[in-house]
Amino acid sequence: MIVAERKPMDEILEMLAPYKKVLVLGCGSCVTVCITGGEKQAEELATLLNLTAQAKGLDLTAEFDCITRQCDREFVENLTKQPKDYDAVLSIACGVGAGFLSELFPDTPILPGLNTTFYGANVAEGIWAEYCHGCGDCVLGWTGGICPIARCSKSLLNGSCGGTDQGHCEVDPEMDCVWLLIYQRLESLGRLDNLRKLRPPKDWSKDRGKGVRRLTHKELAAIEEENAQ
């Protein structure tokens, strides 16, 4: 899932400064699960904005709404409040949601209320951790299912750097040295030969090297075209 966290209130208020009537729009998918951008958080943020506006004497009122997914055109029809009725929409979806809504509602400023941080999993109560970088060329098959691109601070491909220390990363002693985890897992699986193999340098063109990425299912796209005709 996509993990995101709320922007600092000061930054949100600065973004909203030119606007008087704002819609805080939640998203019912990933950001609901990581408890930062769902309906409940949209309601809370709208309330907080109204209280702050009152306390600071700002000419700002906020209302809220939420749809199942901001990144899918069909769910936008479920909006109970319309963006055009507001000076701006504060989207608390991930950047995909906020960006996609900007395309669907070109006349209304769509502002991001969250910072989209990573693709992660819920590893413990209240804790999400990064598991995938979206590099476009998955290496989990030979790294024991542990991703060095997402989970090594340097995205190394050939094992620990000199900064590995008692199983931790030089960047933060709380962080695992994921290359040690990969080594140990492959050792226990009897597959250290996976690591011994010298591979060519990674093809980052599948990451962002060829610019903006898209996925096209040719068959689906063809059906769509037929229907349109």
Added chain:
Amino acid sequence: MNPPVSRMQSELQAGTFTITAEIGPPKGVNLDPVIAEAEHSLKSDRIAAVNVTDIQTAVMRAGSLVGCKRLLDVGIEPVLQMVTRDRNRLALQSDLLSAYILGVRNVLCLTGDHVSLGDHPQAKCVYDLDSVGLLQAIAALEAGHDLGRDRKGNLNELDGVPTFFKGACVTPCADEIGPQILKMEKKVAAGAQFFQTQAVYDPHAFEAFMKQVEHIQTPILVGIVMLKNAGMAKYMNRSVPGVQVPDAILQRLTDCAKEDRQKVSIEICAELIREMNPLCQGAHLMTLGWDHCVPDIIEQADVN
């Protein structure tokens, strides 16, 4: 065996216990004093080459290549350190060609400390290649092409082909030695011809490490970072992964009078070299600005 491309390679091939030193370019353009000090203290029959650090510890400063060029100008053979943190494969390969054109022959391939440890933590890390990838890039250049392809998918041929003496790093006293050795083997497979190690202060631990890498024929220069005082030794123990200063050394630094510190520091380095001389093929001295101590260290180490 190919003919050596540098004095350092030549000494190692001849079986001489090879000593290298290290300088760091300044934060600023005041490189002259660093070069003058190197010329005064490091230009010697016993010092095969001098490493020039590459934006060491992710603290911005003048580059390794310019330091190497200035060393060449005063008759000192340089080792170009290259980290993969700051430049992608285009820039690294280009800098390698530039280095060769300028006369640099020794290259040390490193991954480099993470930017978050340095003085520009907001910078974007590159790590397009890692240290093994950089060795692979050099091997490609030496084979007459680069890492890329032309539009038809053919290798890009070079107009003039470099040959380097290629090195890498290993941490002999790392807490988990298995992964270190596996990566070391990969570095050799990718073309590493020498190793300069992370700092070692425990000859027994080093001996144990050398036994474990007996199957690796590549020459190893044991790294020694000069301990300037007890505080620095404690810092190394606390903050530098894979480096342990034994209590006995720490005690000597603690006990000595302030005015004797440099003398004791020199003695410690010389003793370490003497003790590890039979175990490996050379020593890499990192004096952190105390270049003037190197002649005394070498004299006291009395190695052949």
